[in-house]
Amino acid sequence: MQHWLSLMASSFPFLLRGALVFTVPLTLLSFTFGLLLGFGIALVRLFGGRLSIAAARFYVWMLRGTPLLVQLFIIFYGLPSVGIVLDAFPAALIGFTLNVGAYTSEIIRAVIASVPKGQWEAAYSIGMSWGQAMRRTILPQAARVAVPPLSNTFISLVKDTSLAAAVTLPELFRAAQRIVATSYEPMILYVEAALIYLALSSVLSILQVRLEHRLGRSGGFLEAKS
Protein backbone atom coordinates (compact mmCIF):
# COMPACT_ATOMS: atom_id res chain seq x y z
CA MET A 1 0.00 0.00 0.00
CA GLN A 2 2.79 2.35 1.00
CA HIS A 3 4.62 1.40 -2.16
CA TRP A 4 1.56 2.03 -4.32
CA LEU A 5 1.01 5.48 -2.88
CA SER A 6 4.59 6.54 -3.36
CA LEU A 7 4.58 5.25 -6.94
CA MET A 8 1.40 7.22 -7.60
CA ALA A 9 2.92 10.34 -6.09
CA SER A 10 6.16 10.04 -8.03
CA SER A 11 4.46 9.27 -11.36
CA PHE A 12 1.71 11.86 -11.02
CA PRO A 13 3.77 14.84 -12.32
CA PHE A 14 4.60 12.90 -15.50
CA LEU A 15 0.99 11.94 -16.13
CA LEU A 16 -0.19 15.46 -15.34
CA ARG A 17 2.36 16.86 -17.75
CA GLY A 18 1.06 14.54 -20.50
CA ALA A 19 -2.46 15.69 -19.73
CA LEU A 20 -1.73 19.41 -19.63
CA VAL A 21 0.72 19.59 -22.52
CA PHE A 22 -1.01 17.17 -24.91
CA THR A 23 -4.40 15.77 -23.85
CA VAL A 24 -6.05 19.07 -22.90
CA PRO A 25 -4.75 21.18 -25.84
CA LEU A 26 -5.52 18.38 -28.29
CA THR A 27 -9.06 18.11 -26.92
CA LEU A 28 -9.73 21.84 -26.91
CA LEU A 29 -8.26 22.50 -30.35
CA SER A 30 -9.85 19.55 -32.10
CA PHE A 31 -13.23 20.29 -30.50
CA THR A 32 -13.08 23.95 -31.56
CA PHE A 33 -12.02 23.20 -35.13
CA GLY A 34 -14.34 20.21 -35.28
CA LEU A 35 -17.27 22.36 -34.18
CA LEU A 36 -16.51 24.92 -36.91
CA LEU A 37 -16.22 22.14 -39.47
CA GLY A 38 -19.42 20.54 -38.18
CA PHE A 39 -21.24 23.87 -38.42
CA GLY A 40 -20.11 24.29 -42.02
CA ILE A 41 -21.20 20.77 -42.94
CA ALA A 42 -24.54 21.29 -41.18
CA LEU A 43 -25.18 24.49 -43.16
CA VAL A 44 -24.39 22.66 -46.39
CA ARG A 45 -26.72 19.81 -45.43
CA LEU A 46 -29.53 22.25 -44.59
CA PHE A 47 -29.15 24.94 -47.23
CA GLY A 48 -26.74 23.64 -49.87
CA GLY A 49 -27.31 22.53 -53.42
CA ARG A 50 -27.82 18.91 -54.37
CA LEU A 51 -24.18 18.16 -55.16
CA SER A 52 -22.73 19.78 -52.05
CA ILE A 53 -25.31 17.98 -49.91
CA ALA A 54 -24.23 14.68 -51.45
CA ALA A 55 -20.57 15.52 -50.76
CA ALA A 56 -21.34 16.39 -47.13
CA ARG A 57 -23.27 13.17 -46.64
CA PHE A 58 -20.43 11.18 -48.16
CA TYR A 59 -18.01 12.81 -45.74
CA VAL A 60 -20.12 12.03 -42.68
CA TRP A 61 -20.67 8.47 -43.92
CA MET A 62 -16.91 7.85 -44.34
CA LEU A 63 -15.85 9.38 -41.04
CA ARG A 64 -18.58 7.82 -38.93
CA GLY A 65 -18.30 4.47 -40.62
CA THR A 66 -14.60 3.82 -40.02
CA PRO A 67 -12.76 3.41 -36.71
CA LEU A 68 -11.07 6.48 -35.32
CA LEU A 69 -7.94 4.47 -34.57
CA VAL A 70 -7.70 3.38 -38.21
CA GLN A 71 -8.19 6.99 -39.35
CA LEU A 72 -5.33 8.11 -37.10
CA PHE A 73 -3.09 5.34 -38.48
CA ILE A 74 -3.89 6.38 -42.05
CA ILE A 75 -2.98 9.99 -41.30
CA PHE A 76 0.18 9.30 -39.29
CA TYR A 77 1.56 6.09 -40.81
CA GLY A 78 -0.19 6.03 -44.19
CA LEU A 79 0.19 9.54 -45.53
CA PRO A 80 4.04 9.51 -45.48
CA SER A 81 3.94 6.93 -48.30
CA VAL A 82 2.30 9.58 -50.51
CA GLY A 83 4.81 12.16 -49.36
CA ILE A 84 2.85 13.81 -46.55
CA VAL A 85 4.77 13.51 -43.28
CA LEU A 86 3.14 14.91 -40.16
CA ASP A 87 4.31 15.10 -36.56
CA ALA A 88 2.25 13.22 -34.03
CA PHE A 89 0.41 16.27 -32.69
CA PRO A 90 -0.77 17.74 -36.02
CA ALA A 91 -1.64 14.25 -37.23
CA ALA A 92 -3.78 13.61 -34.15
CA LEU A 93 -5.28 17.10 -34.33
CA ILE A 94 -6.35 16.57 -37.94
CA GLY A 95 -7.75 13.12 -37.21
CA PHE A 96 -9.82 14.22 -34.22
CA THR A 97 -11.01 17.42 -35.91
CA LEU A 98 -12.29 15.52 -38.95
CA ASN A 99 -14.00 13.03 -36.68
CA VAL A 100 -15.59 15.61 -34.37
CA GLY A 101 -16.73 17.54 -37.47
CA ALA A 102 -18.63 14.52 -38.76
CA TYR A 103 -20.42 13.81 -35.48
CA THR A 104 -21.20 17.39 -34.50
CA SER A 105 -22.53 18.24 -37.97
CA GLU A 106 -25.41 15.85 -37.34
CA ILE A 107 -26.16 17.44 -33.97
CA ILE A 108 -25.96 20.99 -35.32
CA ARG A 109 -28.11 20.13 -38.32
CA ALA A 110 -30.78 18.67 -36.07
CA VAL A 111 -30.88 21.55 -33.59
CA ILE A 112 -31.02 24.22 -36.30
CA ALA A 113 -33.86 22.33 -37.98
CA SER A 114 -35.64 22.06 -34.62
CA VAL A 115 -36.18 25.83 -34.37
CA PRO A 116 -39.74 26.43 -35.67
CA LYS A 117 -40.16 27.98 -39.12
CA GLY A 118 -42.22 30.73 -37.49
CA GLN A 119 -39.07 32.05 -35.81
CA TRP A 120 -37.42 32.57 -39.19
CA GLU A 121 -40.55 34.33 -40.39
CA ALA A 122 -40.68 36.54 -37.29
CA ALA A 123 -37.04 37.51 -37.87
CA TYR A 124 -37.65 38.20 -41.56
CA SER A 125 -40.80 40.17 -40.74
CA ILE A 126 -38.79 42.77 -38.81
CA GLY A 127 -36.43 43.13 -41.76
CA MET A 128 -33.58 40.77 -40.88
CA SER A 129 -31.43 39.21 -43.56
CA TRP A 130 -30.78 35.46 -43.59
CA GLY A 131 -27.48 35.96 -41.75
CA GLN A 132 -29.00 38.23 -39.11
CA ALA A 133 -31.86 35.81 -38.52
CA MET A 134 -29.41 32.93 -38.18
CA ARG A 135 -27.12 34.75 -35.78
CA ARG A 136 -29.64 36.64 -33.66
CA THR A 137 -32.67 34.36 -33.63
CA ILE A 138 -31.99 30.80 -34.74
CA LEU A 139 -28.53 29.97 -33.34
CA PRO A 140 -29.19 31.21 -29.79
CA GLN A 141 -32.22 28.92 -29.62
CA ALA A 142 -30.44 26.03 -31.31
CA ALA A 143 -27.43 26.41 -29.00
CA ARG A 144 -29.54 25.76 -25.95
CA VAL A 145 -30.81 22.46 -27.30
CA ALA A 146 -27.33 21.56 -28.53
CA VAL A 147 -25.55 21.74 -25.18
CA PRO A 148 -26.34 18.22 -23.90
CA PRO A 149 -25.51 16.32 -27.12
CA LEU A 150 -22.41 18.45 -27.82
CA SER A 151 -21.25 17.87 -24.24
CA ASN A 152 -21.52 14.16 -24.93
CA THR A 153 -19.24 14.53 -27.93
CA PHE A 154 -16.82 16.69 -25.96
CA ILE A 155 -16.56 14.22 -23.07
CA SER A 156 -16.13 11.29 -25.46
CA LEU A 157 -13.38 13.24 -27.17
CA VAL A 158 -11.39 13.75 -23.96
CA LYS A 159 -11.29 9.99 -23.49
CA ASP A 160 -10.76 9.21 -27.18
CA THR A 161 -7.58 11.30 -27.23
CA SER A 162 -5.95 8.33 -25.47
CA LEU A 163 -5.95 6.73 -28.94
CA ALA A 164 -3.29 9.27 -29.90
CA ALA A 165 -0.89 7.17 -27.80
CA ALA A 166 -0.92 4.72 -30.71
CA VAL A 167 0.51 7.37 -33.03
CA THR A 168 3.32 8.14 -30.55
CA LEU A 169 1.87 11.32 -29.05
CA PRO A 170 3.23 11.48 -25.46
CA GLU A 171 -0.15 12.36 -23.96
CA LEU A 172 -1.56 11.20 -20.65
CA PHE A 173 -2.09 7.53 -21.51
CA ARG A 174 1.22 7.11 -23.29
CA ALA A 175 2.98 8.72 -20.33
CA ALA A 176 1.39 6.01 -18.15
CA GLN A 177 2.46 3.28 -20.59
CA ARG A 178 6.04 4.46 -20.48
CA ILE A 179 6.20 4.39 -16.70
CA VAL A 180 4.63 0.91 -16.73
CA ALA A 181 7.43 -0.22 -19.05
CA THR A 182 10.02 0.53 -16.38
CA SER A 183 8.08 0.05 -13.14
CA TYR A 184 6.06 -3.09 -14.08
CA GLU A 185 3.07 -1.71 -12.18
CA PRO A 186 0.29 -1.65 -14.81
CA MET A 187 -2.56 -1.77 -12.29
CA ILE A 188 -1.52 1.25 -10.34
CA LEU A 189 -0.49 3.39 -13.32
CA TYR A 190 -3.53 2.68 -15.50
CA VAL A 191 -5.92 3.28 -12.61
CA GLU A 192 -4.12 6.55 -11.97
CA ALA A 193 -4.49 7.52 -15.64
CA ALA A 194 -8.17 6.57 -15.53
CA LEU A 195 -8.68 8.81 -12.49
CA ILE A 196 -7.13 11.77 -14.29
CA TYR A 197 -9.43 11.21 -17.31
CA LEU A 198 -12.33 11.00 -14.86
CA ALA A 199 -11.31 14.31 -13.31
CA LEU A 200 -11.11 15.98 -16.73
CA SER A 201 -14.55 14.74 -17.81
CA SER A 202 -15.99 15.77 -14.45
CA VAL A 203 -14.84 19.34 -15.01
CA LEU A 204 -16.62 19.27 -18.39
CA SER A 205 -19.79 17.87 -16.83
CA ILE A 206 -19.81 20.73 -14.33
CA LEU A 207 -19.29 23.25 -17.12
CA GLN A 208 -22.19 21.66 -19.00
CA VAL A 209 -24.53 22.11 -16.03
CA ARG A 210 -23.50 25.75 -15.68
CA LEU A 211 -23.94 26.44 -19.37
CA GLU A 212 -27.37 24.80 -19.42
CA HIS A 213 -28.37 26.86 -16.44
CA ARG A 214 -27.20 30.06 -18.11
CA LEU A 215 -28.93 29.32 -21.41
CA GLY A 216 -32.03 28.16 -19.57
CA ARG A 217 -32.61 31.40 -17.68
CA SER A 218 -35.35 32.53 -20.07
CA GLY A 219 -37.58 29.75 -18.79
CA GLY A 220 -39.49 27.24 -20.88
CA PHE A 221 -38.95 27.72 -24.58
CA LEU A 222 -41.69 25.38 -25.68
CA GLU A 223 -44.34 27.20 -23.71
CA ALA A 224 -43.42 30.45 -25.39
CA LYS A 225 -43.82 28.98 -28.84
CA SER A 226 -47.54 28.52 -28.88
Next chain:
Amino acid sequence: MIKLTNIEKRFGALVALKGVSAVIAEGTVTALIGPSGGGKSTMLRSINLLEIPTSGELTIGEETIVFQSGVKVDGKAVRRLRRQTGMVFQNFQLFPHQTALANVMEGLTTVLKWPADKARARALALLEKVGLAHKAEAWPATLSGGQQQRVAIARALAPSPRVLLCDEPTSALDPELSGEVVDVLAQLAREGTTMVMATHDLRLASKIADRVIFLEAGMIVETGTAREIFTTPRHERTRRFISTLTQRDEVGVDGGDAS
Protein backbone atom coordinates in the same frame (compact mmCIF):
# COMPACT_ATOMS: atom_id res chain seq x y z
CA MET B 1 -50.42 53.26 -50.46
CA ILE B 2 -50.21 49.53 -50.96
CA LYS B 3 -51.12 48.17 -54.33
CA LEU B 4 -51.40 44.55 -55.38
CA THR B 5 -51.84 44.05 -59.11
CA ASN B 6 -52.85 40.70 -60.47
CA ILE B 7 -50.96 38.76 -57.79
CA GLU B 8 -50.82 35.06 -58.44
CA LYS B 9 -49.29 32.51 -56.08
CA ARG B 10 -48.78 28.87 -56.93
CA PHE B 11 -47.56 26.13 -54.61
CA GLY B 12 -46.71 23.43 -57.12
CA ALA B 13 -49.97 22.48 -58.79
CA LEU B 14 -52.05 24.36 -56.23
CA VAL B 15 -53.00 27.92 -57.14
CA ALA B 16 -53.47 29.75 -53.83
CA LEU B 17 -54.07 33.21 -55.32
CA LYS B 18 -55.59 33.61 -58.76
CA GLY B 19 -54.77 37.12 -59.84
CA VAL B 20 -55.68 39.24 -56.84
CA SER B 21 -55.71 43.03 -57.16
CA ALA B 22 -56.34 45.50 -54.36
CA VAL B 23 -55.45 49.02 -53.31
CA ILE B 24 -55.07 49.81 -49.64
CA ALA B 25 -55.05 53.47 -48.69
CA GLU B 26 -52.85 54.83 -45.92
CA GLY B 27 -54.60 55.18 -42.58
CA THR B 28 -57.23 52.55 -43.29
CA VAL B 29 -57.88 49.16 -41.74
CA THR B 30 -58.66 46.32 -44.13
CA ALA B 31 -59.93 42.94 -42.97
CA LEU B 32 -59.43 39.88 -45.14
CA ILE B 33 -62.15 37.35 -44.45
CA GLY B 34 -63.19 34.10 -46.01
CA PRO B 35 -63.16 30.36 -45.51
CA SER B 36 -60.00 28.48 -44.57
CA GLY B 37 -57.80 27.88 -47.56
CA GLY B 38 -59.48 30.75 -49.38
CA GLY B 39 -56.21 32.65 -49.73
CA LYS B 40 -56.43 35.35 -47.08
CA SER B 41 -53.28 34.25 -45.26
CA THR B 42 -51.40 33.90 -48.54
CA MET B 43 -52.54 37.35 -49.66
CA LEU B 44 -51.38 38.85 -46.37
CA ARG B 45 -48.04 37.03 -46.52
CA SER B 46 -47.56 38.20 -50.10
CA ILE B 47 -47.61 41.80 -48.91
CA ASN B 48 -44.46 41.34 -46.78
CA LEU B 49 -43.08 38.71 -49.16
CA LEU B 50 -42.97 35.84 -46.69
CA GLU B 51 -44.56 34.28 -49.74
CA ILE B 52 -43.00 35.46 -52.97
CA PRO B 53 -45.79 35.80 -55.55
CA THR B 54 -45.40 33.72 -58.69
CA SER B 55 -46.44 36.67 -60.83
CA GLY B 56 -47.95 40.11 -60.48
CA GLU B 57 -46.86 43.45 -59.13
CA LEU B 58 -46.61 44.78 -55.59
CA THR B 59 -46.13 48.40 -54.56
CA ILE B 60 -45.62 49.70 -51.04
CA GLY B 61 -44.96 53.42 -50.87
CA GLU B 62 -42.29 54.19 -53.44
CA GLU B 63 -41.04 50.61 -53.81
CA THR B 64 -42.38 48.35 -56.52
CA ILE B 65 -41.44 44.79 -57.38
CA VAL B 66 -42.65 42.97 -60.48
CA PHE B 67 -42.81 39.20 -60.15
CA GLN B 68 -42.46 36.87 -63.06
CA SER B 69 -42.68 33.13 -63.10
CA GLY B 70 -39.16 31.67 -63.19
CA VAL B 71 -37.39 34.97 -62.44
CA LYS B 72 -35.64 35.09 -59.07
CA VAL B 73 -36.39 38.21 -57.05
CA ASP B 74 -33.49 40.28 -55.71
CA GLY B 75 -33.11 39.64 -51.96
CA LYS B 76 -32.19 43.25 -51.21
CA ALA B 77 -35.32 44.53 -52.95
CA VAL B 78 -37.39 42.06 -50.94
CA ARG B 79 -35.90 43.33 -47.68
CA ARG B 80 -36.36 46.98 -48.70
CA LEU B 81 -40.02 46.34 -49.33
CA ARG B 82 -40.43 44.15 -46.27
CA ARG B 83 -38.93 46.80 -44.02
CA GLN B 84 -41.95 48.98 -44.71
CA THR B 85 -44.17 46.35 -43.14
CA GLY B 86 -44.58 44.89 -39.69
CA MET B 87 -46.25 41.58 -38.96
CA VAL B 88 -48.19 40.05 -36.11
CA PHE B 89 -48.55 36.26 -36.19
CA GLN B 90 -51.30 34.00 -34.97
CA ASN B 91 -48.90 32.24 -32.58
CA PHE B 92 -47.07 35.43 -31.54
CA GLN B 93 -43.62 34.09 -32.44
CA LEU B 94 -41.81 36.18 -29.86
CA PHE B 95 -38.11 35.37 -29.64
CA PRO B 96 -38.16 33.09 -26.57
CA HIS B 97 -34.52 33.71 -25.66
CA GLN B 98 -35.03 37.45 -25.31
CA THR B 99 -36.98 39.55 -22.81
CA ALA B 100 -40.08 41.47 -23.89
CA LEU B 101 -37.98 44.64 -24.14
CA ALA B 102 -35.23 42.95 -26.15
CA ASN B 103 -37.86 41.53 -28.53
CA VAL B 104 -39.15 45.02 -29.27
CA MET B 105 -35.61 46.48 -29.58
CA GLU B 106 -34.36 43.73 -31.92
CA GLY B 107 -35.48 45.26 -35.23
CA LEU B 108 -34.13 48.66 -34.24
CA THR B 109 -30.67 47.54 -33.12
CA THR B 110 -30.01 44.63 -35.49
CA VAL B 111 -31.70 45.85 -38.68
CA LEU B 112 -31.76 49.64 -38.40
CA LYS B 113 -28.50 49.80 -36.37
CA TRP B 114 -29.91 52.21 -33.81
CA PRO B 115 -27.76 52.78 -30.71
CA ALA B 116 -29.01 50.69 -27.78
CA ASP B 117 -30.26 53.53 -25.56
CA LYS B 118 -32.28 55.14 -28.35
CA ALA B 119 -33.79 51.74 -29.22
CA ARG B 120 -34.52 51.07 -25.55
CA ALA B 121 -36.39 54.37 -25.17
CA ARG B 122 -38.52 53.68 -28.25
CA ALA B 123 -39.18 50.08 -27.17
CA LEU B 124 -40.22 51.17 -23.68
CA ALA B 125 -42.58 53.77 -25.14
CA LEU B 126 -44.18 51.09 -27.32
CA LEU B 127 -44.52 48.65 -24.41
CA GLU B 128 -46.15 51.48 -22.48
CA LYS B 129 -48.57 51.98 -25.37
CA VAL B 130 -49.65 48.31 -25.32
CA GLY B 131 -49.90 48.45 -21.52
CA LEU B 132 -46.91 46.26 -20.76
CA ALA B 133 -44.20 48.65 -19.57
CA HIS B 134 -44.15 46.75 -16.27
CA LYS B 135 -43.32 43.51 -18.13
CA ALA B 136 -40.31 44.90 -20.01
CA GLU B 137 -37.86 42.54 -18.33
CA ALA B 138 -40.16 39.48 -18.45
CA TRP B 139 -39.37 36.40 -20.57
CA PRO B 140 -42.01 35.49 -23.15
CA ALA B 141 -42.62 32.12 -21.47
CA THR B 142 -43.85 33.91 -18.34
CA LEU B 143 -46.42 36.04 -20.19
CA SER B 144 -50.04 35.16 -20.97
CA GLY B 145 -51.03 34.71 -24.61
CA GLY B 146 -52.68 38.14 -24.71
CA GLN B 147 -49.58 39.75 -23.24
CA GLN B 148 -47.31 37.93 -25.69
CA GLN B 149 -49.43 39.15 -28.60
CA ARG B 150 -49.29 42.73 -27.31
CA VAL B 151 -45.49 42.52 -27.08
CA ALA B 152 -45.51 41.13 -30.63
CA ILE B 153 -47.55 44.15 -31.77
CA ALA B 154 -45.02 46.49 -30.14
CA ARG B 155 -42.18 44.58 -31.83
CA ALA B 156 -43.86 44.88 -35.23
CA LEU B 157 -44.46 48.62 -34.77
CA ALA B 158 -40.94 49.43 -33.54
CA PRO B 159 -39.36 50.19 -36.94
CA SER B 160 -42.35 52.47 -37.79
CA PRO B 161 -43.68 50.38 -40.67
CA ARG B 162 -45.98 51.87 -43.26
CA VAL B 163 -48.43 49.03 -42.70
CA LEU B 164 -49.10 46.55 -39.89
CA LEU B 165 -50.06 43.09 -41.14
CA CYS B 166 -51.94 40.85 -38.73
CA ASP B 167 -52.39 37.15 -39.47
CA GLU B 168 -55.27 35.88 -37.30
CA PRO B 169 -54.02 37.96 -34.36
CA THR B 170 -56.69 36.73 -31.92
CA SER B 171 -57.27 33.16 -33.08
CA ALA B 172 -54.90 31.52 -30.59
CA LEU B 173 -56.48 33.37 -27.66
CA ASP B 174 -59.57 32.69 -25.60
CA PRO B 175 -62.28 35.41 -25.80
CA GLU B 176 -61.13 37.18 -22.66
CA LEU B 177 -57.48 37.42 -23.73
CA SER B 178 -58.40 38.27 -27.30
CA GLY B 179 -60.34 41.25 -25.91
CA GLU B 180 -57.15 42.95 -24.71
CA VAL B 181 -55.55 42.44 -28.13
CA VAL B 182 -58.64 43.79 -29.93
CA ASP B 183 -58.50 46.85 -27.66
CA VAL B 184 -54.86 47.53 -28.55
CA LEU B 185 -55.52 47.10 -32.28
CA ALA B 186 -58.61 49.36 -32.03
CA GLN B 187 -56.49 52.02 -30.35
CA LEU B 188 -53.94 51.79 -33.17
CA ALA B 189 -56.74 52.07 -35.75
CA ARG B 190 -58.02 55.24 -34.08
CA GLU B 191 -54.51 56.70 -34.29
CA GLY B 192 -54.51 56.12 -38.03
CA THR B 193 -52.22 53.07 -38.28
CA THR B 194 -52.59 51.38 -41.65
CA MET B 195 -53.49 47.76 -41.06
CA VAL B 196 -54.33 44.68 -43.06
CA MET B 197 -55.56 41.69 -41.12
CA ALA B 198 -56.63 38.19 -41.98
CA THR B 199 -59.21 37.18 -39.43
CA HIS B 200 -62.10 34.93 -38.47
CA ASP B 201 -62.89 37.14 -35.53
CA LEU B 202 -66.06 39.00 -36.40
CA ARG B 203 -65.76 41.15 -33.29
CA LEU B 204 -62.30 42.26 -34.39
CA ALA B 205 -63.29 42.88 -38.00
CA SER B 206 -66.52 44.72 -37.27
CA LYS B 207 -64.99 46.81 -34.52
CA ILE B 208 -61.99 48.19 -36.36
CA ALA B 209 -62.09 47.47 -40.10
CA ASP B 210 -62.95 50.23 -42.55
CA ARG B 211 -62.92 47.93 -45.52
CA VAL B 212 -63.48 44.21 -45.84
CA ILE B 213 -62.24 41.92 -48.58
CA PHE B 214 -63.97 38.56 -48.91
CA LEU B 215 -61.71 35.91 -50.49
CA GLU B 216 -62.64 32.45 -51.60
CA ALA B 217 -60.71 29.89 -53.65
CA GLY B 218 -57.89 32.36 -54.24
CA MET B 219 -60.08 35.09 -55.66
CA ILE B 220 -61.66 38.26 -54.31
CA VAL B 221 -65.41 37.67 -54.28
CA GLU B 222 -66.45 41.00 -52.87
CA THR B 223 -64.95 44.17 -51.46
CA GLY B 224 -66.75 46.86 -49.52
CA THR B 225 -66.97 48.87 -46.36
CA ALA B 226 -67.29 46.82 -43.20
CA ARG B 227 -70.93 47.87 -42.87
CA GLU B 228 -71.79 46.87 -46.43
CA ILE B 229 -70.17 43.46 -46.22
CA PHE B 230 -71.52 42.59 -42.80
CA THR B 231 -75.08 43.90 -43.25
CA THR B 232 -75.87 44.09 -46.97
CA PRO B 233 -73.47 41.87 -48.93
CA ARG B 234 -74.08 41.85 -52.67
CA HIS B 235 -73.14 38.24 -53.24
CA GLU B 236 -75.08 35.27 -51.96
CA ARG B 237 -71.79 33.50 -51.14
CA THR B 238 -70.65 36.38 -48.93
CA ARG B 239 -73.99 36.46 -47.17
CA ARG B 240 -73.81 32.74 -46.39
CA PHE B 241 -70.27 33.06 -45.04
CA ILE B 242 -71.14 36.05 -42.84
CA SER B 243 -74.14 34.20 -41.44
CA THR B 244 -72.00 31.19 -40.45
CA LEU B 245 -69.64 33.56 -38.62
CA THR B 246 -72.50 35.22 -36.74
CA GLN B 247 -73.99 31.87 -35.82
CA ARG B 248 -70.68 30.71 -34.43
CA ASP B 249 -70.39 33.86 -32.36
CA GLU B 250 -73.92 33.43 -31.04
CA VAL B 251 -73.26 29.94 -29.73
CA GLY B 252 -69.98 31.17 -28.30
CA VAL B 253 -67.63 29.09 -30.41
CA ASP B 254 -64.29 30.76 -30.90
CA GLY B 255 -63.59 31.38 -34.57
CA GLY B 256 -60.03 30.12 -34.34
CA ASP B 257 -58.49 28.44 -37.31
CA ALA B 258 -54.93 27.67 -38.24
CA SER B 259 -55.20 28.51 -41.93
